[in-house]
Amino acid sequence: MNLDFTSEHEMLKDAATRFLTKECPYARVKELEESQDGYSPELWQKTAELGWLGLLFPEEYGGYAGQFVDMVIIQEAIGRAVYPSPFFSTILQCGLTILEGGTEDQKKDLLPQIAEGSLIMALAQYEEDGSYYPQDINLKAEAQGDDYILSGTKLFVMDANVAHKLIVAAKTDNEEVTLFLVDANDPNVAISKMPTIGKDNNCEVIFNDVKVPKANIIGSPGNGKETLEKMNAKAAVAKAAEIVGGCKACIDITAEYAKQREQYGKPIGGFQVIQHYMANMLLEYDTTYNYLYRVACMIDEGEDFARDASALKACANEVYKFISERAAQIHGGIGTTREGDIGLFYRKAKSCEYMCGDTDFHYEEVFARLLEQGPM
Amino acid sequence: MDYKLTEEQQALKKEFEDFFREEMKDAPPAYQKNALEAMYGDDDGWQFHKSMQKKLAEKGWFTMAWPKEYGGREAPIIEQLIFSEVHAYYRAPGIDGFGVGMFAPTLMQFANEEQKERLLPPIARGEVNYCQAWSEPNAGSDLAALTTTAIKEGDHYVVNGQKVWTTGAHRADRMFLLARTDPSQKRSSGLSVFNVNMSIPGIEVRPIHYMDGTHLYNEIFFSDVIIPEHDRIGPEHEGWKSTRATMNFERSSVGSYASAKRSLEELLEYVKTTKRGGRLLYENPMVRQKLAKLYIDIERGRDLAYRVAWNQGKGNFLVSATGASESKVFGTELFQRLANFATEIMGLHGQLGSSKWAPLDGVMSDAYQWSLGMNIAAGSSEIQRNIIAWVGVGLPRFK
Numbered sequence: 072m073n074l075d076f077t078s079e080h081e082m083l084k085d086a087a088t089r090f091l092t093k094e095c096p097y098a099r100v101k102e103l104e105e106s107q108d109g110y111s112p113e114l115w116q117k118t119a120e121l122g123w124l125g126l127l128f129p130e131e132y133g134g135y136a137g138q139f140v141d142m143v144i145i146q147e148a149i150g151r152a153v154y155p156s157p158f159f160s161t162i163l164q165c166g167l168t169i170l171e172g173g174t175e176d177q178k179k180d181l182l183p184q185i186a187e188g189s190l191i192m193a194l195a196q197y198e199e200d201g202s203y204y205p206q207d208i209n210l211k212a213e214a215q216g217d218d219y220i221l222s223g224t225k226l227f228v229m230d231a232n233v234a235h236k237l238i239v240a241a242k243t244d245n246e247e248v249t250l251f252l253v254d255a256n257d258p259n260v261a262i263s264k265m266p267t268i269g270k271d272n273n274c275e276v277i278f279n280d281v282k283v284p285k286a287n288i289i290g291s292p293g294n295g296k297e298t299l300e301k302m303n304a305k306a307a308v309a310k311a312a313e314i315v316g317g318c319k320a321c322i323d324i325t326a327e328y329a330k331q332r333e334q335y336g337k338p339i340g341g342f343q344v345i346q347h348y349m350a351n352m353l354l355e356y357d358t359t360y361n362y363l364y365r366v367a368c369m370i371d372e373g374e375d376f377a378r379d380a381s382a383l384k385a386c387a388n389e390v391y392k393f394i395s396e397r398a399a400q401i402h403g404g405i406g407t408t409r410e411g412d413i414g415l416f417y418r419k420a421k422s423c424e425y426m427c428g429d430t431d432f433h434y435e436e437v438f439a440r441l442l443e444q445g446p447m
Numbered sequence: 448m449d450y451k452l453t454e455e456q457q458a459l460k461k462e463f464e465d466f467f468r469e470e471m472k473d474a475p476p477a478y479q480k481n482a483l484e485a486m487y488g489d490d491d492g493w494q495f496h497k498s499m500q501k502k503l504a505e506k507g508w509f510t511m512a513w514p515k516e517y518g519g520r521e522a523p524i525i526e527q528l529i530f531s532e533v534h535a536y537y538r539a540p541g542i543d544g545f546g547v548g549m550f551a552p553t554l555m556q557f558a559n560e561e562q563k564e565r566l567l568p569p570i571a572r573g574e575v576n577y578c579q580a581w582s583e584p585n586a587g588s589d590l591a592a593l594t595t596t597a598i599k600e601g602d603h604y605v606v607n608g609q610k611v612w613t614t615g616a617h618r619a620d621r622m623f624l625l626a627r628t629d630p631s632q633k634r635s636s637g638l639s640v641f642n643v644n645m646s647i648p649g650i651e652v653r654p655i656h657y658m659d660g661t662h663l664y665n666e667i668f669f670s671d672v673i674i675p676e677h678d679r680i681g682p683e684h685e686g687w688k689s690t691r692a693t694m695n696f697e698r699s700s701v702g703s704y705a706s707a708k709r710s711l712e713e714l715l716e717y718v719k720t721t722k723r724g725g726r727l728l729y730e731n732p733m734v735r736q737k738l739a740k741l742y743i744d745i746e747r748g749r750d751l752a753y754r755v756a757w758n759q760g761k762g763n764f765l766v767s768a769t770g771a772s773e774s775k776v777f778g779t780e781l782f783q784r785l786a787n788f789a790t791e792i793m794g795l796h797g798q799l800g801s802s803k804w805a806p807l808d809g810v811m812s813d814a815y816q817w818s819l820g821m822n823i824a825a826g827s828s829e830i831q832r833n834i835i836a837w838v839g840v841g842l843p844r845f846k
Contacts, residue, residue, distance in 0.1 A: 072456075072525045073449055074757040080448070140448055326840045341843040346836030347829070353839045354773045361750035368450045382743045437739040442719070442729060446711045446742055 074364075083141060087148035090121060095154050097412040103155045104270040108233050110156045116188050124162060125186025128170065133183030139305070139370040143312040143363060150316025153415050155271065157191045157230040159313070159426070163306040164229070165192035165238050172250065172290040172298030181236075181252075193234035193255070195225035195276050196299060203432045205240065205296040208248050210278065212241035219243070219288075221251065221281040227425070231255065231262045231274035239278070240295050248295030252287040253278075269422025304380040307427040308366050311387035314423050315363050318356045318391055321398040321416050325349065328402055339401070348397050355390045362386065378440035385433035391420040452525070460529045463508075467537035470499065476801070478538055480813045486540040487615045488661045497576075499541030504573030509542050517555060517563070518571050524760030528701050528753065535702030536709050545615070546570045546577035550623045552696040553640070557681040557689040566642060578619035580610040580643070580667060581690075587612075588830045590625075591634040591687070595669065597626035597641065604628065604641070604679070606649075606672040614824070616652045616665035619645055623693075624674075628684055635687040640680045647672060659800075659816045694826070698771035699756035703778035704749035707785055710814070711741055713807050714789055721806070728792060737788040744781050751777065769839035772831040779821040780828065786814035 076084070094114055103111060118124060123145050128134025142163075149158060162185065169181055184190035198209060210223035221241055231237060237253045237260070253260065261277040290298060326349065329340030339345050366383050369376040395416040399406035406413045424430065452460065471478065477485035477492050485492040503509050512527040513519020534542065542548075551570050554563055569575045586593035595608025606626055616622065622643045629637030645652075649672035655664040681689045715738065718728040728734050755770035789811035790797030799805035800812055822828045836842045 072451060074754060076448060322840070326842065329842060337845065338843055340840075341845045343833070346840075346842050347832045349840045349842060350832035350835035353769070353835055354777060357754075357770065357773055357839075358744075358747040358751045358777060361754045362747035364448060365450055365746075365750050368448055372449065372451060379746065382739070382746060385739070386743045386747060431736075434736045434739040437742055438729075438735040441715060441738065441742055446708055446715065446745070 080140065080144060084144050084148070086121070087123075087145055088151070090117075091148055091152035091154055095152050097153065097415060100153045100155060100415060101409070107264075109230075109264075109270075109272040110233060114154075115156055115191075118156065118158065119186070119188025123158070124188055125182070127162065127166065128182045128186055132170075132178050133186040138367075139308070140364065140367045142309055143367040146309045146312035147316035147319070150313035150318075151320040153317065153320075153419055157193070157233055157272070159306070159310070160194060160230040160234070160272075161185055161190070161192045163309045164194040164302065165236075167302040167305055168194065168238055168250065168289060168298055171301045172294055174290060177252070177289060190236065191230065191234045192236050192238065193228050193231040193274070195228045195231065195237050195239045197225065197227045199224060199226060201226070203428045205248050205299050208240050208242055208295075210239065210241040212243045212249060212251065212283075214244055215282075217285050218282050219251065219285065221253070221278040221283055223278055225276045225278070226273075227265070228262075228274045228276045229426075230272045231276050232264055232272050237276065238289060239283075240299060243292060245293070247293035248299070249292045250289035250295045250298060251283045252289060253281060253283055257281055267422060268418050270418065271422055273422075303427050304377045305370065307380045307384040307433075308363070308370065308376070310423060310426045311359075311363055311383045312367075314387040314391045314420075315356070315360050317416050317419055317423070318352075318359070318394045321394050321413065322349070322352055322356055324413060325352075325398040325401050332403075345401060348401060352394045352397050355393055359383075359387055359390045378437060378444065381428070381433040381436035381440070384428060385430045385437065388424040388430045388433075391416075391423055395420040452529075456525060456529060459526060460533065463530055463533040464537075466506075467533055467539050470502070471537050471539055474539075476808075478540070479808050480538070480810045481817055482535075482538045482540050483614075484657075484661050484663065484813070484817065485538075487618055487663045492540070493618055496540035497573075499539065500543065500573035500576075503541045504571065509547050509573075510571045513551070513571070514555065517551075517567050524756050528699070528756050531699075531702045532705035535705040538706065538709070541573075543570070543573075543576045545579045545619075545623070546575060546621075549579065549693050549696055550577050550642075553623070553689050553693045554680065556692060557640075561677065562642070562680060575620045576615065576618060578613050578616045578622045578645075578665075580613055580616075580622045580624040582612045583609060584611055588827055590690075591638075593625065593627065593638070595624075595626045596630055597624075597628050597639060597674065598630075599628065599676075599683075602676050604674045604676065606641075606643075606669045606674060608669050610667040610669075611664075612655070612824070613652075613665045613667050614663050616645070616667055617654060617662065621645060622667075623680075625686055625690055628686075632684065637684045638686040638690070639683050640686040640689055641674050642678045642680060643672075643674055647674075649673070657816070657820065659813070695768060695771065698767075698775060699752040699759065700771070700774040700778040701749065701752040701756060703782060704745050704752055707741070707745045707748075707778075707781060710785055710789070710810065711738065711745060713810070714738060714741075714792070717806055718792065723794065734792050737792065741781075741785055741788060744777075744784070748774065748777050748781055769835055772826070772834040773839070775826065776822075776828045776831040776835075779818065782814065782821055783818040786811055786818045790815050 125134035126137040130136050212219040234255045239251045239253050243249050259279040259281045263275050265273045267273045332339050366379045399413050399417050402413050405411040475491040486496040510519045511522040583593045597604040597606045624641045624643050628639040649670045651668040653666045654662045721728050752774045755767050758767040793806045796806050800809040837844050
């Protein structure tokens with residue numbers, strides 16, 4: 072056992088923090104949030120040059136064969152900076168889906184393009200009922216000769232508005248979930264942004280009889296559910312890392328504020344009520360932070376991590392809401408404004424909560440596995 | 448970074464598990480619930496503790512992380528953690544937390560050679576049990592307000608005053624005492640630490656009963672108690688420094704998470720096999736969610752405890768001071784949550800102590816009462832939060 076970072080980890084951490092502090096200050100985040108594309112193509116290219124986009128992919132697919140712990144370090148930095156980009160949708164959701172379930176040809180074709188920053192992708196999984204369960208996927212894929220015809224509506228498709236390609240989860244005639252690779256600019260695909268608390272690129276995507284060749288099935292027909300579940304467990308851990316980074320920013324910013332801001336002639340950080348708020352924030356943060364790195368290590372060590380991925384995501388969801396709410400409260404009036412920065416985190420806490428499964432969904436996953444395996 | 452145990456460590460873990468599983472078969476029934484209560488609470492429990500203490504000493508298990516010069520084998524921190532987890536999981540006694548966990552490391556750092564040679568071996572051999580005489584009626588969280596005096600007269604000190612909340616004083620052979628050796632100095636100045644035999648004249652121990660009737664805590668009254676000078680540990684009037692260090696020795700609280708995990712296992716079994724209103728308890732979504740939350744908190748608490756121990760193992764006490772306070776407060780409040788959830792899930796039966804009607808033989812109704820004390824003992828949750836805010840967050844401390 073060794074709980075220390077390697078020097079490579081430390082370097083990655085420093086580089087990521089330096090890059091995002093310089094290139095993506097909170098003022099820039101707010102600008103990007105207001106833009107139609109919701110991200111900066113220029114920054115995306117710089118991110119590609121840093122090697123983050125191919126970090127998780129094996130070398131034969133243009134990647135760097137990094138550990139999951141490396142990804143967690145990057146995601147933490149992204150969360151601290153609230154960096155708006157299609158990183159999560161392209162790398163974690165679609166990249167991992169291709170890696171876990173794609174054919175050799177698809178990996179060779181798509182992953183290098185993702186790694187170099189020329190291919191942005193979005194995953195269309197959720198539908199009108201907002202269910203996280205793959206068995207509730209109802210978008211129709213009807214076989215027609217060498218093609219499938221896709222029809223139906225997908226919701227909460229992150230970054231579809233800027234994606235080149237979509238991965239679409241659909242139900243084929245035999246009721247099995249199958250994943251399809253679809254061109255985002257197909258004339259029969261209608262994409263529009265949805266107004267969300269997180270001011271992010273959540274999209275509605277309508278498929279009007281979109282013709283997709285059989286060759287565009289990710290992997291094989293019927294493996295959609297399994298592939299999505301595998302991807303989702305890892306993506307949930309990466310999302311938890313983003314949350315943990317956001318929590319740390321809340322604590323640092325608020326501690327600084329509480330030391331500076333004076334009332335009754337004293338810094339408010341000296342008052343015990345503020346101290347105990349902040350003690351609770353740090354306590355929630357530290358417990359979640361340490362859990363995050365253990366689960367990341369479980370992934371790298373090839374252990375069964377599904378139960379703990381769910382436990383971690385449920386915990387991170389609640390902790391981010393708690394910490395960002397307390398942080399805003401300690402800021403007083405300025406905490407409620409667009410001009411202040413802390414509101415960014417309070418809003419992101421809500422959008423992060425829904426990604427890869429909300430708290431109730433993951434509590435249920437945890438319990439189902441506890442029942443099966445026991446808690447050891 | 449990795450969490451893997453080596454093959455040797457896995458084998459060691461199995462050795463611990465085999466030992467405690469077997470030994471605990473002979474434990475008095477009170478050990479089903481809570482090791483501390485069972486150990487100090489009645490004579491059978493105390494005898495069982497003492498026999499276990501001897502066995503553990505022979506195996507060298509509670510001194511394995513000690514430096515070689517004091518008879519330990521300088522085992523890596525991870526082995527100590529594995530031991531603490533298995534020991535707590537089986538609700539086993541046999542370790543004098545005050546002697547082994549607090550006073551022995553204080554001696555190693557602050558005692559003179561004669562004292563080390565005289566006082567450490569009996570602790571290592573499991574022959575003595577200590578109690579910790581710190582708190583007073585008007586010095587609880589504010590320990591430095593203590594007024595018990597130890598006035599030097601020739602080659603000895605004369606002690607007068609009162610201590611309170613002294614766990615196990617009615618069982619202990621010795622105590623480590625913090626007293627004011629210079630009454631002209633205030634607060635943390637003018638204090639000294641002493642090693643005291645409980646059997647010497649002038650010491651009176653009176654019980655304080657816990658709300659369920661258990662006898663763990665005591666008051667101690669000192670009337671002209673004579674302590675030889677050679678039992679003063681460290682320089683005269685400078686006892687606060689070593690006392691601060693004593694507070695910090697191995698405080699990962701890792702055992703509390705192992706013990707909570709055992710309770711969660713028992714609870715899972717209970718909800719899988721108990722019906723109410725025609726359905727098994729685990730089919731109730733409220734029950735499912737409560738148990739999922741407990742699992743999450745046990746896991747993340749344990750990971751924090753590992754981090755604290757890891758940092759302490761590297762000698763990083765500044766980082767680990769915050770973590771130790773966090774792990775203490777998180778662990779005890781989790782225990783309280785566990786007891787509340789469990790007794791809620793059990794319904795009417797949740798209020799029963801040992802009885803044929805009691806689920807899990809009343810362990811959770813016991814925990815419901817006992818957990819309250821854990822949030823006060825060894826630094827209340829409020830004091831821990833102050834430390835986290837000052838040291839961890841860096842917030843200013845008003846004087």
